[in-house]
Amino acid sequence: MLALVSPALLVILLLIVLPVGWLAWQSVYQDGFTLEHYRRVLTEAIYWRSFALTFEISLAVTVIALLLGYPVAYLANSVPKGWSILILSLVVLPFWTSVLVRAYAWLALLQRSGVINQFLRYLDVISEPLALVHNTFGTVVATVHILLPFMVLPLYATMQKIPGDLMQAGASLGASPTLTFVRVFLPLSLPGVLAGCTMVFVLCLGFYITPELLGGGRTVMVSMLVSRNVELYNQFGAASAVAVVLLLSVLLIFVVVGRFVALDRILGQK
């Protein structure tokens, strides 16, 4: 059995474990052992500001995705099977479109001469085109769009397991629909909320394509810091240190959340 799994394992070891190990090594070794790169990452403003911005954007994206995703998952859970299949199909449909293609679509929709600005001008709502893209706003809109399915699917899976009679029991005891929702349904759906939020937050921390194409160079997220240090400045040590800090943040989140929800439940969704 070990022989059967070893080719796949070898690929993982050579193409993830070795490269990440290499980054870790490069982050502390440059003509001798040094913590200089970490000192820079933690003290220089461009670095920690970018980390702060990335956490802020990830938090905003997670909250928005939860607010948008919860009603959809709730609706899919409460309608007849045919309808819920339709709703879920619409949710996963964008999955099968490349992230790059969707970034392009958002550029087409949001730019100054884009579809939304033209439509608003046609309606005479605005006279000057709005700056909807090449800024943090555009980045958030497109990122939420890409990550929303990762929120809806675990929410729906959790809601499916909530027995319907519990709601009826609440109603028969005289509670209003709102009260049964707040006191019974909402608490029982929290594991799904946690799983969805973790997935969205963690994926957002490492996002690269959308902030690079829609951020207009001002929204420098951590991933862009890594790529610029490699491609533009040849600062391999600094890039490695940033990557290691990012990876540690991600792993820390998984470990902490893993204490509350089974990890394969979060990962098995896609």
Add this chain to the structure above:
Amino acid sequence: MTRLSPARIALYVVSALVLVYLILPVLIIAPISFSSARFLTFPPPSFSLRWYQQYFANPAWMQATRVTLTLALLTVLIATPLGVAAAYAISQSKLRIMRIIHLALLLPLVVPIIIIAVGIFFVYARVGLVATMPGLVLANVMLGLPYVVISVLAGLQSFDPAQEMVARSLGMNRLRSFFAVTLPQIKSSVIAGGVFAFISAMDETIVALFISGGQYQPLTKRMFTALRDEIDPTIAAISTLMTAASFMLVLLASARQRRNS
């Protein structure tokens, strides 16, 4: 519950808006690609195939398309057998270490791609695999493995291993009984896993940005570079074709799965 309370109506409206938000960007590309306008105007002034002509007439785009198709095909051909073997071993073995191996095979979904990309770039730079086809294929095999493993493991869960035991008790060796008894029954999840690996390789951008170059640049890398400079509707044509290809593959795979179940 089915009474249309104001809360219920609000739920419908919000959900409908969210679904429009999800679908709109997927639908907007095709009309742009068939528009005659040089710049984005909506609705498009007239129907035209000029962006498709530009795509098919451009040797650089064609070369990139060949790279992408070769890459995705090779990725599936390698990742699928590796993933099936691994999933089979994980589901059959009772060794404690298999749990850790299982998690290790899911690592490509956990580690941010940008980190994987930069790490692979440094390793490849040392061993001369940057800007080569084998380098691209290897990286995409790794990225595609989790999809095959997850899909096949799910398929194996509904398969009764006793059937394979029966085949073996009748004198088949393990390998033959796997191909004769097990594989036909998990075929649709193997195909689904392969389709995911194909799409993942076709859409992969970030690793390609770092490790591909010269004549071995896949479509996504050229598209990304082009998008940084200007919004060329040729990209809408390519995007439409790519999306159509993914949708067709997914539909084929899910039609199979439904027929089998």
